Amino acid sequence: MAHKLTEQEQATVVRLAKFLGKELPVKFRGNAGGIASGLVRLRGQSIAEKDVRAVLERYDATKLPTDTLVELGVLLPAADGGFTLEIPEKRAIAKAERPRPPAKRDGRAISRLDTVRKQTPELTDIRLKIIELDPRLWINGWLLSTPDAYVRYERELRALDAALAGEPTLGDGSLSLRELSYQVFGDEKFLALESEGRKLLHLMGLSDVVNCRPQAKLELMHHIPKHHRHLRLIVSENLDPWVNMRNAMFLDGRKRLFGERVHGVVFGNGYIVDDPHKLPDLLATMDAEDVEVLYWGDIDRAGLQILSKLAEMAGDGLTVRPLIPAYRLMLKRAMRRFADPLENEETDQGGVPVRGLDLFEGELKEKELAYLRAVLDGARLIPQEILTARDL
Structure with a gap:
């Protein structure tokens, strides 16, 4: 059975999770907390690569190369072929941040939201509003750990909550994707593939909740x-x-x-x-x-x-x-x-x-x-x- 983390180890997990949440490739950032917790639990002077891979597998990050953690300075190669765990300090985090080219982005882009583990009265109020929604929206923990998503998408989340009330799916299959999207959200493109709305559903674990009419092919004009x-x-x-x-x-x-x-x-x-x-x-x-x-x-x-x-x-x-x-x-x-x-x-x-x-x-x-x-x-x-x- 996994050992209980000490207060110092818990603080270490939080620091490492914040670092990984900013520095990991985007598709792995949602697993930053679990990876941090798993690595900190690997006690000892040297950590075997197989143990690192086991942590990544446990938290659905099997495609994350161990070399990435080495490049970030989280794992330092040891003389026996294993690794030692290094927790980057704040100054190291600032140094590790790579300059990004300027880009025009949607002000509500999902990719700009950070995972927040801390507790403040303001965040507690937001999380209380979140748990008033249909449990399917927050049961996987992502929305609770990303309260900014609720702040930015409160109108859409409440619309989704109302549409799911007593229903197993969003829609009964009679409407097209664009019709369903407009009916629920007032935006016919909100549920489009690769849209911010579809990403939001995916992160909340609701990828399969949309039930719409299959898209027609264009042969008959x-x-x-x-x-x-x-x-x-x-x-x-x-x-x-x-x-x-x-x-x-x-x-x-x-x-x-x-x-x-x-x-x-x-x-x-x-x-x-x-x-x-x-x-x-x-x-x-x-x-x-x-x-x-x-x-x-x-x-x-x-x-x-x-x-x-x-x-x-x-x-x-x-x-x-x-x-x-x-x-x-x-x-x-x-x-x-x-x-x-x-x-x-x-x-x-x-x-x-x-x-x-x-x-x-x-x-x-x-x-x-x-x-x-x-x-x-x-x-x-x-x-x-x-x-x-x-x-x-």
């Missing part, structure tokens, strides 16, 4: 099941809304979407207008006398710019107008969530000119149009994923 001389199509900027509409028509036999009688749906894949021949070439294969396109995309400067450019392509049997019922419902949903339009997601589209707003004049109520203008003027975003299959 349109669903127009029957020939019509006078064709009415919905063109969707993003994939998930297109899949929802395609499923409604293909699986459920729907002929109306958002109250509009339509004959098919097309996936615009973002900037469909970047290639001026893309949509006309597709429509040419439909052998229709005339085509009416109802465009539906994100409410942001880029989304309306696509709509505006598409409208400029109209003529010769092609008319283009916004899918007003969908946009109106998006605005209604956003207004309910964020009374202040500037609370919607920020974008980097400040340099993108506002275009296409004239296509909504006379189609929206005055309050809806004012909200729309404020979102565009503030370079904000209301994503298509604010609506789901239930809204069609």
Whole structure:
């Protein structure tokens, strides 16, 4: 049985854990406390390499080379082929810190959070708030030992706690990843692969909690099941809304979407207008006398710019107008969530000119149009994923 650490040894563990938490490669820093504790428990003048490897294996750091600990000055080679344990002093820690090139990072980046073992009244208050959450969020200890994560992500953690209340998973599998992400967190990209939100779930031991609809492949770019001389199509900027509409028509036999009688749906894949021949070439294969396109995309400067450019392509049997019922419902949903339009997601589209707003004049109520203008003027975003299959 492992021996009980003395008070001096416990202090040594804390010092070593702080050092390793800063100096180890990023992917091993979460194990710094365990590695420090295991090394300090290896009493004796010389420590065998096999004992060091056993500690690393115990704390899921088998891919951490022993040489790294030597380079950091934690293990010093001994004459008998083993090692002696050295605890770097504060001045050594400062010396060991390597300069890092400047980089633009998210102010809430997970990689910038440090593990904190100390106890202060302020940290105790934060940890008391943490243990009020669903135990699955803190049972593995990471969130309790990284209280800054709660401070920076309190809104998202509370949203996650509410969504998990009485549920085995986050989501029931009916929503796409982006739809689920927006529904729970108000950000359709929070759960994206390699996102800070997905890293947060991983560190809390919740990598498998997300239950969403499998991502569709892109082979089928349109669903127009029957020939019509006078064709009415919905063109969707993003994939998930297109899949929802395609499923409604293909699986459920729907002929109306958002109250509009339509004959098919097309996936615009973002900037469909970047290639001026893309949509006309597709429509040419439909052998229709005339085509009416109802465009539906994100409410942001880029989304309306696509709509505006598409409208400029109209003529010769092609008319283009916004899918007003969908946009109106998006605005209604956003207004309910964020009374202040500037609370919607920020974008980097400040340099993108506002275009296409004239296509909504006379189609929206005055309050809806004012909200729309404020979102565009503030370079904000209301994503298509604010609506789901239930809204069609």
